[in-house]
Amino acid sequence: MSVPILEIVDLHAAYGRIEVLRGVNLSVPKGAVMALLGPNGAGKSTLVKVISGQKKATSGDIHLGGVHVRTGGPEELARLGLCTIPEGRSVFPNLTVEENLLLMSYAGVPAEAVLETAFAYFPRLKERRKQLAGTMSGGEQQMVAMSRALASDPALLLLDELSMGLAPLIVDELYETVGRITETGVSILCIEQFARTALKISDYAAVMSGGRVVATGEPDEILETMSDVILGGAA
Amino acid sequence: MSSLAETFAGSHRASGSHDGPLLEVDHVVVQFGGVTAVNEACFTADPGTVTGLIGPNGAGKTTCFNVISGLQKPTRGTVRFQGKDVSSTPVHRRSKRGMGRTFQRLEAFGSLSVRDNVKVAADIHRGVLKGFLPGGHGKNIDALLERVGIAAYADERADSIPTGTARLLELARCLAGDPKLLLLDEPSSGLDETETDAFGDLLRDLAAEGRAILMVEHDMDLVMAVCDVIHVLDFGSIIASGDPATIRRDPAVQKAYLGYSDEDDADAHTVTDLPAVSDDTMVIPAAREGVGS
Amino acid sequence: MSSFLAFTIFGLVSGAAYAIAASGLVLTYSTTRVFNIAHGALGMLLSFVFWDFSVRQGMPTLLALFLVLFVVAPAIGWFLQRFVARGLGDAPVSVSLVVTVAILVATLGLAQQVWPPEARSVQPFFAGTSYEMFGFFITAHQILTIVLSLVVAVGLYVLLNRTRIGTAMRASVDNPELLKLFGGQPERVAALSWAIGTSLAALAGVLLVSTVGLDYFALLLLVINAFAAAILGRLQNLPLTFVGAMSLGLVTSYASGYLPTDGLLNSVRNVVPALFLFAVIVLMPQAQLRIGQVKGIVSAPLPSPFKALSWSGALLLGVALVAGALSEANLLLVGTAATYAIVMLSLVLLTGYGGHVSLAQITFVGVGALAYIKIDSPNLGGLLLAGLVAAGVGALVALPVIRLTGLYLALATLAFAVIMDRMIFQADFAFGFNGSLSAERLSILGYQVDSTAGYVWVMAVFFVLMGLALLVVRAGPLGRMLVALRDSPAACGTLGLDQRWFRVGLFAASAGMAGIAGALYAGLRGTVGAAEFQFFGSFTLLLLAVVFGVTSVTGAALGGVGLMMLPVLQADYPGIAGLFFVVIAVGAILLARDPNGLANQLFRLGRLLDRRFGNRIRERIPVLPVPGGSLGGMREQARAEHDANAAADHSLTTVGLGAGGGAATTSGPDQGPAENKEPAGV
Structure with a gap:
């Protein structure tokens, strides 16, 4: 194994x-x-x-690309090259597609480059550049979100439930894009309730249960040994 | 009109006055901006049965609950309760007619103790003005806490108890109003296995009392064990309905949950490096014996 | 016809200035979710700064304007966002409103401190230059005002739609958390919008000051106009805000031109903006119930009945002893303190328990006083009736906004207070313009309380009775419902509580309590006038209530004394009169996030002293022999254990396993040092 891009050690966190x-x-x-x-x-x-x-976190350590980042706020981490696509609403609904894309230039990429990359991957967005993001379908919204990952060439891409509330066909399409991103050598941590969809594009898999990582390994061995845990709750 | 309905709201056993189902969700559509959260959803809930509403995250289940309980106005469509259109009835009046609900994101009264949470519900049920009278419901409250299994927490502040307990507290709070219809939004998350089993038994008991239970739930073991009918919601639409056995075999359901189904053309989803999925490794486990029978 | 045109032009000019102020308000609110009640006050302060630069220091007008708009105002705005308002967006309205009211009061105090009252005037820009249009003159200043409003409109449009920072501003309206994930900095965006917002408030103030005059309150009240316009734009839509401002300008101008100059309608012109604000609020769409999270508030725990009663007795005894020794003037002060304390009790009910904010509590006091005088039957019946009248008026204010919550309810009360202030209280059927009415002292069951000392004691009795009633309510079903409704309106709704009527009832009850205070006050003073019930009093009342603790009866008692002392101190130290406001405001800002206030600190101090010195004091007090434990050493040991248990009991039962950690270890008013004697007596 090469140097880990993300290393988490004994991390604890609590709500109240x-x-x-x-x-x-x-x-x-x-x-x-x-x-x-x-x-x-x-x-x-x-x-x-x-x-x-x-x-x-209440305790524990996170290293991102070798840098200890436990105290950083989200904006600092974003500038360090972490690109997070959160679950659910990951676009600004009252901003146009173009404005959503322009905000990505905070990660240090010129605005024109962001637009160029986004429209190259998703020609549909170019037609709708003036449309309010909130009025687009869920799949199209995720395309806008994915454009950020494509354009900013992040050190680590964090995908949280990309497929939430989307039709399977669109999920396939999005994961095709994720697959293309992987070809550029970007590291990705991908949280997904559709275990199989995620495993298709993964090199490794980890299984969480009860607030701990209970297993890590190659996708197929994880699927074989851990299907009870993975599928027990959310399917 | 409403006062008449309220007169009947005293006991859930008085609900036999109409023939149709207790709750009817009829072609309900909810749109947020351009996103359709619920799309022409139609389903019912009947007294004495546990109805499951399942589907992937973001499928529109909680939005359905909000429409039924009156927290969200539907863009189109009708909600009927005891045969009457309640689509524009305010939240509190639906509750007076016999609806009770719990929340996915907890809504316990954090400044109050667990017992006082339930007391408030009982007081509200008796009527605000009667609230002036000294309450004689002390024993009932404790019995209720005992019944849902949180008596040990009675004196704790509600913002200091574990999630699973808080969900049971919300259920106890609902039951203080003796509802005919219970809307439970992910009631078992945060419960461990034994607690979940006990909770399943409690659900069956509540249904046996003649209540209708509509439940959004992620724990498939529980859903398969206690539900009489299951509706699967995906992308805002009902894609399948039926008893647990039917649902388990429905290809549309598999597709919604897995991203593809066994019957799909394998080429479209090249998964060559993954083992083929057999029925045994199916996502949805078989119903456990014993529970609910 | 030409006069119509003139009124139209004048209306558009004032509308343009309102639009500038309102757009600043919209900008700050929409990016930070903090509604800045002090927006007009900041405009006032900066107008004074402008006067200071251009007139007192004699700077060139343009330089002064530049410094105010681009240096001083942005710096103040940035400072306020960074150090005062940060993180308030997610706080309950009862916290964020109190903080901005505190900014308002601090601003006013600062202005009065730095620029004490004297005649000042600011010349309009390009004074003397005017152009003839359609047969009448329009001044260059007026043209400039309209032009500048257009510049602001276009400038804001370009900023928000054509620049990245502007896009980030709108993005942070949508979802500040997501903006952070994008690498943007919502806090910087918020500071910028406060800087721009404050600058726009300054511009509006500077443009209006030549017509309105350099007057603390006239300029401060301009915020009502900005509120009205901004709320028409739903606090986010800038074009609609401009439409609102222009219509308000026109309506105000036509009202001043065409309303009759006598009778009640004459005074309507003073309150057009407040009426407009009220109307706009009533037209707001239904508020959606928000589903949030479990978040309890740690409030001062209830004292046991025994302790509440003994403290009540002690208070009444104390007042009785002191009253005999005080001069007439000082007795009147104690009576005033009692009045304020009762009004603060009404805030304990409304704000402390219910979580709502009223900016018209002093107005309800005035309503109660007026009703008591007009009913003219100075007995318990008349007193009760006066309270009921105030309660009815309170319900009338809350009813139209029954569908709305928090901020809008508070703004409706502000509009109501201004309307009463400027129109009703001064009308002939009320106190009259600059007039006053005389009131008789209360007679209780046929016995008239003539002596001031006796009357003050009666007021203390009323305070005690109402305080005890409040504690009883809080401990009972209604109190639980109040807390439940504050914690989760959505859950209360689904449990069957019609919270709209509940809220109206709460509001009415609170107004009724304030009304009774007013009736008692009228009896105390003998003569009262409209000047004693001005809307500004409600601001200082609210702040002092928060400072001393708006969740406990003890806090209300202390707050009453504090509010009574304020004008006394200001009269004693006229040189620093304004500073007192600043101190109170700073205190409120520091304490706003802990509504238990100073009373809470006092309880804590009491417990601390008890722990430190309690046993030593008790040792010196002879103790009756305890059955079964005649040996002194054993007795001491038993007592120490008892104390330890009692302390442990307290932290568990009164606070539960509170989430507040250290702050949660509050206690009742009964925990003061005086309690030390108690074990000796038992």
Whole structure:
């Protein structure tokens, strides 16, 4: 294994008195795609929030590209090259497609380059550049969100439930794009309730349950040994 | 008109006055901006049965609950309760007629103790003005807490108890109003296995009392074990309805949950490096014996 | 016809200035979700700064304007966002409103401190230059005002739609968390929007000051106009806000031109903006119930009945002893303190328990006083009736906005207070313009309380009775419902509570309590006038209530004394009169996030003293022999254990396993040092 792009050591986090992460250990190798699976309530989304800086950990360490980042806010992490696509609403609904894309230039990419890349991958967005993002379909909204990942060439791409509320056909289309991103050598940590869809594009998989990572390994061995845990809750 | 309905709202056993189902969701559409959260949803809930509403995250289940309980106005469509159109009835009046609900994102009264949470519900049920009278419901409250299994937490502040307990508290709070219809939004998340089993038994008991239970739930074991009817919501639409056995075999359901189904053309989803999915490794486990029978 | 045209032009000119102020308000509110009640006050302060630069220091007008708009105003706005308003967007309205009211009061205090009242005037820009149009003159200043409003409109449009920082501003309206994930900085965006917003408030103030005059309150009240326009634009739509401002300008101008100059309609012109604001609020669409999260508030716990009663007794005894020794003037002050304390009790009910904010509580006091005088039967019946009248008026204010919550209810009360202030209280059928009415002292069951000392004691009795009633309500079903409704309106709705009527009832009850205070006050003073019930009093009342603790009866008692002392101190130290406002405001800002206030700190201090010195004091007090434990050493040991248990009990039962950590270890008013004697007596 090469140097991990993301290394998490004994991470704890809680909502009030309820501990949601109970000592997470996880390591994502550079250039790899890792799927993070597990039933509802296993703590996956909380882990994403902590990694992306939206939530403070109570203890533990996170290293992003070798840099210790436990105290950084989301905006600093974004500038360090972490690109997070959160679950649910990941666009600004009252901004046009173009404006949504322009905001991505905060990550240090020129605005023109963002638009160019986005429209090259998703020609449909070019036709709708003046449309309010909130009035587009869920799939199109995720395309806008994905454009950010494509254009900013992040050190680590954090995908949280990309497929939520989307029709299977559109999920396939989005994951095709994720597949294309992986070809550029971007490291990805991908949280997904559709275990199989995520495993298709992954090099490694990790399974969370009860606030811990209970298994890591190659996708097929994970699927064989851990299907009970993965599928027990959220299917 | 409403006062008449309220007169009947005293007991859920008085609901036999009309022939149709207790709750009817009729072609309900909800749009947020350009996104359709619920698309022409139609389903019913009947007294004495547990109805499951399942589907992937973001499929529109909670939005359905909000429409039924009156927190969200539907863009189109009708909600009927006891045969009457309640689509424009305010939240509190629907509750007076016999609807109770719990929340996915908890809505316990955090400043109050667990017991006081339920007391408030009982007080509201008796009527605000009667609230002036000294309450004689102390024993009932404790019995209710005992019944849902949270008596040990009675004196804790509601913002300091674990999620699973808070969900049970919300259920207890609902039951203080003796509802005919219970809307439970992910009631079992946060419960461990034993607690979930006990909760399943409680659900069957509540249904046996003649209540209709409509439940959004992610724990498939529980859903398959206690539900009489299951509706599968995907992308805002009902894609399948039926008993647990039917649902388990429905290809549309598999597709909604897995992203593809067994019957799909395998070429479209090249999964050569993954083992083929057999029925045994199916996502949805078989119903457990014993529970609910 | 030409006069119509003149009124139209004048209306458009003032509308243009309102539009500038309103757009600043919309900008700050929409990007930070903090509704800045002090927006007009900031415009006022900066107009004074402009006067100071251009007139007192004699700077060139343009330089002064530049400094005010581009240096001083943005700096103040940035400072306020960074150090005062940050993080308030997610706070309950009862917190964010209190903080901005505190900014308002601090701003006013600062202005009065730095620029004490004296005649000042600011010349219009290009004074003397005017152009003839359609047969009448329009001044260059007026043209400039309209041009500048257009510049602001276009400028804001370009900023928000054509620049990245502007796009980020709109993005942070949508979803600040997501903006952070994009690498944007919502806090910087918020600071910028406050800087621009404050600058726009300054511009509006500077443009209006030549017509309105350099007057603290006239300029401060301009915010009502900005509120009205901004709310027509739903606090986010800038074009609609401009339409609102222009229509308001026109309506105000026509009202001043065409309303009759006598009778009640004459005074309507003073309150057109407030009426407009009220109308706009009533037209707002139904508020959606928001589904949030479990978040309890740690409030001062209830004292046990025994302790509440003994403290009540002690208070009444104290007042009785002190009253005999005080001069007439000082007695009147104690009576005033009692009045304020009762009004603060009404805020304990409304704000402390219910989580709503009223900016018209002093107005309800005035309504109660007026009703008591007009009913003219100075007995318990008349007192009760006066309270009921105030309660009815309170319900009337809350009814039209029954569908709305929080901010809008508070703004409706502000509009109501201004209407009463400027129109009703000064009308001939009320106190009359600059007039006053005389009131008789209360007679209780046929016995008239003539002596001031006796009357003050009666007021203390009323305070105690109402305080105890409040505690009883809080401990009972209604109190639980109040807390439940504050914690989760959505859950209350689904449990069957019609919260709209509940809220109206709460509001009416609170107004009724304030009304009774007013009736008692009228009896105390003998003569009262409209000047004693001006809307501004409600601001200082609210702030002091928060400072001393708006969740406890003790806080209300202390707050009453504090509010009574304020004018006394200001009269004693006229040189720093304004600073007192600033101090109170700073206190409120510091304490706003903990509504238990100073009373809470006092309880804590009491417990601390008890722990430190309690046993030593008790040792010196002879103790009756305890059955079964005649040996002194054993007795001490038993007591120490008892105390330890009692302390542990307290932290568990009164606070539960509160989430507030250290802050949660509050206690009742009964925990003061005086309690130390209690074990000796038992």
